[in-house]
Amino acid sequence: MNRSIRRLYQTLAGGFALLVLMLGWWQIVAADSLKRHPLNQQTLQAEKLIDRGRILSADGKVLAASRARRIRGQRVFERLYPQGTLAANAVGYTSDSRGKTGIESTYNRYLTGSFGTEPFLQRLNLKEKKGADVQLSIDTRVQEAADQGLVGKTGAAVAFDPTTGQVLAMASSPTFDLQQAVTNFDAIPTDGSPFINRTTQGRYPPGSTFKVVTATAALESGDFTPDSRFNDTGSYSTPGGPIRNFSGEKFGENTLTTALTNSINTTFATIGDALGPQTLGATMTAYGFGARPPIDLPDDSVLPSGRLKDNRTVLPNDEDGEDTARIAIGQEQLGVTPLQMMMVAGAVANHGVLMAPRLMQRIVDRGGSVIQRSQPQEMGRVMSETTASELTTMMENVVRDGTGTGAALSSAGVTVAGKTGTAESSDPNRNQAWFIGFAPAEAPVVAVAVVVENTPLTGGVAAAPIAAAIMRAAIEAR
Amino acid sequence: MTARTRELGFMVPAALLGFLGIATVASARTDSLDLGPVAGAIGVLAVFIAMHITLRLRAPHADPYLLPTVGVLSAVGLVELDRINPQLAADQAVWMAVGGAAFIGTLLLLPDHRVLERYTYLIGLAGVGLLLITMVFGTRINGAKLWISIGGGQTVQLGEVAKILVVVFLAAFLRDKRELLAVPTRRMMGMPVPPGTALAPVLLFLGACLSLVVILNDFGTALLFLGIFLAMIYLATGRVAYTGFGLGLFVIGSALVYTVVPRIQERVDNWLHPFSDAQGQGYQLVQSLYALAQGGIIGPGLGKAFLVTANGNDVIPVLETDFMFSAVASELGYVGGVGILLGFLVLIQRGFVIAASANDGFSKLLAGGLTAAIGLQAILIIGGVTRLIPLTGVTLPFMSYGGSSVVTNFVLVALLLAISHRTTEGNTPSRRRRREAEDAAIAELEAS
Numbered sequence: 001m002n003r004s005i006r007r008l009y010q011t012l013a014g015g016f017a018l019l020v021l022m023l024g025w026w027q028i029v030a031a032d033s034l035k036r037h038p039l040n041q042q043t044l045q046a047e048k049l050i051d052r053g054r055i056l057s058a059d060g061k062v063l064a065a066s067r068a069r070r071i072r073g074q075r076v077f078e079r080l081y082p083q084g085t086l087a088a089n090a091v092g093y094t095s096d097s098r099g100k101t102g103i104e105s106t107y108n109r110y111l112t113g114s115f116g117t118e119p120f121l122q123r124l125n126l127k128e129k130k131g132a133d134v135q136l137s138i139d140t141r142v143q144e145a146a147d148q149g150l151v152g153k154t155g156a157a158v159a160f161d162p163t164t165g166q167v168l169a170m171a172s173s174p175t176f177d178l179q180q181a182v183t184n185f186d187a188i189p190t191d192g193s194p195f196i197n198r199t200t201q202g203r204y205p206p207g208s209t210f211k212v213v214t215a216t217a218a219l220e221s222g223d224f225t226p227d228s229r230f231n232d233t234g235s236y237s238t239p240g241g242p243i244r245n246f247s248g249e250k251f252g253e254n255t256l257t258t259a260l261t262n263s264i265n266t267t268f269a270t271i272g273d274a275l276g277p278q279t280l281g282a283t284m285t286a287y288g289f290g291a292r293p294p295i296d297l298p299d300d301s302v303l304p305s306g307r308l309k310d311n312r313t314v315l316p317n318d319e320d321g322e323d324t325a326r327i328a329i330g331q332e333q334l335g336v337t338p339l340q341m342m343m344v345a346g347a348v349a350n351h352g353v354l355m356a357p358r359l360m361q362r363i364v365d366r367g368g369s370v371i372q373r374s375q376p377q378e379m380g381r382v383m384s385e386t387t388a389s390e391l392t393t394m395m396e397n398v399v400r401d402g403t404g405t406g407a408a409l410s411s412a413g414v415t416v417a418g419k420t421g422t423a424e425s426s427d428p429n430r431n432q433a434w435f436i437g438f439a440p441a442e443a444p445v446v447a448v449a450v451v452v453e454n455t456p457l458t459g460g461v462a463a464a465p466i467a468a469a470i471m472r473a474a475i476e477a478r
Numbered sequence: 479m480t481a482r483t484r485e486l487g488f489m490v491p492a493a494l495l496g497f498l499g500i501a502t503v504a505s506a507r508t509d510s511l512d513l514g515p516v517a518g519a520i521g522v523l524a525v526f527i528a529m530h531i532t533l534r535l536r537a538p539h540a541d542p543y544l545l546p547t548v549g550v551l552s553a554v555g556l557v558e559l560d561r562i563n564p565q566l567a568a569d570q571a572v573w574m575a576v577g578g579a580a581f582i583g584t585l586l587l588l589p590d591h592r593v594l595e596r597y598t599y600l601i602g603l604a605g606v607g608l609l610l611i612t613m614v615f616g617t618r619i620n621g622a623k624l625w626i627s628i629g630g631g632q633t634v635q636l637g638e639v640a641k642i643l644v645v646v647f648l649a650a651f652l653r654d655k656r657e658l659l660a661v662p663t664r665r666m667m668g669m670p671v672p673p674g675t676a677l678a679p680v681l682l683f684l685g686a687c688l689s690l691v692v693i694l695n696d697f698g699t700a701l702l703f704l705g706i707f708l709a710m711i712y713l714a715t716g717r718v719a720y721t722g723f724g725l726g727l728f729v730i731g732s733a734l735v736y737t738v739v740p741r742i743q744e745r746v747d748n749w750l751h752p753f754s755d756a757q758g759q760g761y762q763l764v765q766s767l768y769a770l771a772q773g774g775i776i777g778p779g780l781g782k783a784f785l786v787t788a789n790g791n792d793v794i795p796v797l798e799t800d801f802m803f804s805a806v807a808s809e810l811g812y813v814g815g816v817g818i819l820l821g822f823l824v825l826i827q828r829g830f831v832i833a834a835s836a837n838d839g840f841s842k843l844l845a846g847g848l849t850a851a852i853g854l855q856a857i858l859i860i861g862g863v864t865r866l867i868p869l870t871g872v873t874l875p876f877m878s879y880g881g882s883s884v885v886t887n888f889v890l891v892a893l894l895l896a897i898s899h900r901t902t903e904g905n906t907p908s909r910r911r912r913r914e915a916e917d918a919a920i921a922e923l924e925a926s
Contacts, residue, residue: 001842002834004713008846009830012853016823019857020816022864026770027812034771039753042768042793045784 044096048076053111053131055091055103058139058168058361059477063091064104064178066131081178087143089197090136090170090297090359093181102197103359105298107134110363110371130366137166137361137374142446145473146171149466153455155433156198156338159448159470162346162438164376165355167295168446168474172198200295200302203311203335204451207421207459208246208263208403209434210330212344215260215394217283218271219387226257226390236266238325243269246422260394261402263420265329272328280327281318286382287347288354290317293339294379295357305336330421341436342449345418348395349438349447352388354379392417396441406464407437409472415441416471420459429456435463439471446474481542481902482534488546489530492553493523499557502780515560518571522556525578532582537899541832544898547825548876548891554818555877558806559798561781566798566879573881577888584892591896595840598650605643606686608636635882637699638873642886642893645706645851649843652714697742698870702854704728709850713833713843749868765794766801766863769808770815777811785809798879800871804863818877819860826853832898845897848890 026034035043055064063086066077079094092102100108111131137160146157150173160167174192181188188194196202218224234250236243245251245265251258259267272280284290290306292299306314307327314335315322326332339357347354356377363372383391395417398404403420418437425431433455438447448470450463500519526549533540552574560567588594594601704724712721736742744759752760752767772783785793785805794801807815829849836842855872862869873883 001713001716001839001846004716005830005834005842005846008709008713008850009827012826012850012857013823015853015857015861016819018866019819019860019864022861022866023770023807023815023819024812026767026864027773027807027815028775031771031774034768037753037768039764040768040771042765042772042784045793046772046778049784 041096047094047112048078048096050112051077051130052079052094053113053366054133055111056133056135057087057143058135058137058166059141061140063087063136063138079182081182083140084177084179085175086140086147087136087138087170088175088178088181089172089195089199089301090138090167091178092298093178095182095185098181098185100298101195101301102297103134103136106296107360107363110134132363132365132371134363135361136359137161137168138170138359139168139474139477141477142169142470142473143171145169145469146466147173147175149450149469150452153452153462154192155450155452155463156202157448157450157466157470158199158338158342159446159474160342160346160355160357162349162355162444162447165346165357166361166374166376167357167359168477169470170197170199170359172196172202197297197301198451199338200293200297201337202451203303203305203308203337204432204434204453205423206330206334206336206341207423207432207434208265208330209341209344209419209421209436209449209459210334210336211260211263211268211328212348212391212395212419212436213283213287213289214268214271214275214280214328215256215391216287216348216383216387217275217280218256219390220283220383221275221279223274224256224271226255226394228256230254230256230259230264230267230270232259232264232266234266236269236325238269238273238323240323240326243325243329257394257397260419261397263398263403268328269325272324272326275324275328277318277320277322277324280324281316283382284317286354286380287344288340288379289336290314293337293343293357294377295339296359302339303337305340306334308333308335311335330423338449338451341434341451342447345436345438345449346447347382348388348391348417349444350388351385352381352383354382392441395419395437399437403458403460404435404437404464406460407435407468407471409439409468412472412475414439414472414475416468417441417444418464418467420464422458422460430454431456431458433457433459433462435459435467437467437471439475445478446471448474480538481540482530482538485533485542485545486530488543489526489549492546492549493526495550496522496553496557499553499780500560503557503561505781515564515567518560518568519556522552522571522574525575529578529581532585533895533899536585537895539902540895540899541828543824543828544832544891544895547821547828548888551818551821551825551876554806554814554821555802555874557780558802558809558877559879561809562785562792562797562805569881570879570884573884574888576881577885580885581888581892584889585896588893588896590900591844591893592838592840592900594646594844595650595653598647598654601643602647602651605640605647608640608643609686612636633882635873635880637696638882638886641699641702641706641851642848642890644703645710645847646844648707648710649840649847652710653839653843696871697745697868698858698872701870702851702858702872705854705858706847706851709854710843710847713846713850714839745868745870749865752865762795762801763863763865763869766804767865769794769804770864773808773811773815775812777807777809777814780809783809799873800859800869800878801863802874802878803860806877822853822856822875826850829853829894832894832901836897836901841897841901845894848894852887852890 052066054062057063063083065080067080068075068077090102092104094100094104113131146169150157150171153173155173157171159169174194176188176194231253232251243265251262251264254264254267290304292302292304295302304314306317309315323332343354356379358374360374362370364370396415399407399416399418404418407416407418409416416437416439418435421434423432433452436449438444448467450467452462455462496519500515504515556567556570559570708721708724736746748759748763752763794804797805806818826849829845833842833845836845852875855875858870859872859874861867873880875887
């Protein structure tokens with residue numbers, strides 16, 4: 001019988017060997033994919049056991065932090081958002097049932113301590129899992145100026161340093177309280193869609209702010225100069241119907257400069273047709289239209305800008321047969337995000353070089369060592385320095401003499417350059433009021449884009465003052 | 479070094495493991511060291527020392543590795559249980575004391591296990607009887623009728639006791655009929671078939687197993703009994719053909735059962751596609767797999783894995799019983815999981831060595847059957863939680879929460895040790911025997 005005994009033992013041992021392999025499969029080979037499984041709550045809950053890193057503003061204010069608690073003898077961490085609604089859409093929340101948004105999502109790996117050699121040392125239990133702190137370039141003083149400006153309105157404002165790409169403020173209105181999002185999400189009122197980050201997700205008709213893009217293309221083509229002459233008869237005919245100026249004004253003789261100052265539609269429509277889809281499209285592409293701006297926020301909250309089909313898909317920038325006259329003045333189903341328009345202003349401000357917008361400034365571990373420092377990244381040269389300089393002068397005129405006087409900071413001795421926009425709809429009370437600009441014009445430290453939704457006012461009246469406050473706060477914060 | 483000294487030596491690391499574990503769990507629980515569970519741990523240690531002393535007195539030649547291995551497995555199980563639910567751990571410690579008493583009782587009352595041979599059919603009937611009692615008086619928990627309430631919120635699983643009785647019965651019966659079974663007298667459908675008198679009880683047994691499934695809805699125990707049965711037939715006859723035939727019958731039988739019993743269908747479907755109904759039917763298994771993944775290679779450590787939610791519920795349902803292995807592998811990682819598997823492997827290896835060394839057929843079959851029972855049970859449940867096979871509701875010996883399981887498995891080990899002792903003692907004559915043999919030899923010499 002002993003042989004049978006030995007055989008039986010071998011069979012059972014074989015069974016155990018299979019178990020060893022099977023266990024190894026789940027715990028080693030397939031472990032990663034299991035952990036990332038969409039239904040897996042355990043990874044989420046395991047994160048609650050980790051001392052999550054903080055999110056800080058550039059001026060050192062704590063935007064998000066973790067606090068330890070004991071539940072049934074186990075140490076768990078809960079998330080606190082001491083600044084409430086400040087930059088809520090940008091910072092984002094991390095919640096059990098609703099996942100993660102904003103910076104909490106983008107930098108989750110660092111915030112949970114899973115970076116570098118940390119995981120290995122933590123496995124050996126030599127180091128307790130502590131997340132690293134993420135410091136943003138958002139300055140609370142600039143952010144407050146943006147938040148204040150949008151109080152009671154629906155819209156967005158975003159500002160960055162055009163020489164480095166670091167975002168200084170990102171405001172969306174209406175917004176929500178981050179603390180409430182993690183404690184009592186359902187109590188947050190949903191009217192006005194507060195969870196949408198309008199700076200990166202909201203697409204609006206740009207109105208006359210798009211003329212900056214057209215002017216860029218015009219100057220770069222070599223066919224036009226700031227002094228090129230046009231004659232405005234109050235109407236410009238196109239196959240799609242006549243194009244008129246705002247409020248039906250007639251300006252008569254004008255130059256490219258004065259056309260921008262006074263936002264003359266007919267002139268720019270003429271220029272648009274003269275340039276044609278290829279040239280205009282190339283400038284749009286250079287500015288980043290049609291592509292998702294490379295900002296460090298989750299993909300589903302950042303949309304590309306451009307000509308929209310069905311309000312959703314973005315068409316190529318240079319399609320044949322497009323109505324370039326209307327595109328040139330910011331119409332024709334153009335849907336642009338405030339972030340994109342800020343990038344337009346930024347390229348002009350930075351002598352023609354477009355910098356990639358970034359929220360993260362640096363990541364520091366709990367011991368104080370810097371793990372990552374954000375480096376300025378060039379997206380490309382959109383225009384020559386000469387063109388940028390010429391455009392700057394033209395945009396200074398807009399603010400000094402033209403539609404953008406609401407954005408002037410002359411009392412502070414600062415020269416502002418910018419462009420207004422008022423995208424009209426069939427309802428005169430529902431304009432999308434825009435302002436894009438930068439300051440100080442001679443050596444810019446901030447470029448901004450502001451849009452106020454569904455207002456009876458113009459860009460110069462509704463949006464420009466908000467932009468002024470933001471730019472002033474940015475200059476003072478330095 | 480005598481066997482018992484060796485055993486004592488191995489019990490030291492087992493005890494240390496237990497205490498270290500309890501301390502780790504306690505310190506993970508609060509910031510300061512909580513010495514409460516240490517008292518319980520000392521109690522359990524005392525139980526094991528009592529068992530060791532009984533062995534010294536009653537079975538000094540028994541295998542030295544069995545008790546320490548049981549100690550390690552029990553220690554890990556108890557520590558993990560304490561981490562999940564200290565109240566249950568306290569209960570389990572008490573049951574271990576009862577198990578220890580049963581262990582000691584077995585060794586004291588059953589010095590010669592061969593007396594069991596005399597009561598073959600009685601024991602067999604008792605086994606079936608216990609199952610019948612469960613059928614009649616049992617309460618349905620989670621769709622299966624395995625338990626009988628004995629008041630005070632405690633339940634007993636008579637099926638566990640029946641397991642041992644059935645093994646004893648089969649060991650005796652097969653030993654008797656061994657020759658008959660080994661020589662087939664007829665052929666049926668081209669297969670060698672043993673005579674009816676030998677075959678009839680065997681087929682009856684098979685029928686009883688399948689009835690278990692249908693009436694009690696206990697897929698796991700039926701599978702276990704079938705496995706034990708096939709293993710013992712193989713040990714007794716040495717013919718793989720019978721095992722093959724039995725397996726064939728099993729496959730046909732389970733296919734039939736599958737089409738008829740919805741619960742079995744659920745289990746098999748869930749095994750094949752656990753994620754297709756991850757929130758409903760598949761929840762247990764899926765959560766178990768997630769927990770294993772969280773464990774990784776060396777695990778986050780005792781008390782550090784996510785096994786209990788913030789409001790006190792278990793992440794994996796029935797964590798304390800069916801999924802105890804997942805809990806350990808989740809906290810102690812692959813290293814811990816393989817450690818447990820190796821622990822069981824050592825256990826069954828020693829059991830089979832005891833069987834192989836035994837001098838008579840009954841002892842061999844008894845030891846082999848008991849060992850196969852433990853081995854199969856471990857494979858069944860660990861296989862289920864790792865998705866090697868469909869999930870069944872058998873307990874993990876020495877580690878799952880459950881008084882009946884603890885007590886019966888302790889008795890099982892006591893039987894193995896008794897067999898082991900008797901074998902070794904039989905092989906090494908006692909001093910008196912040696913003297914008697916010497917005296918007889920001298921007398922013979924002088925007579926010639």
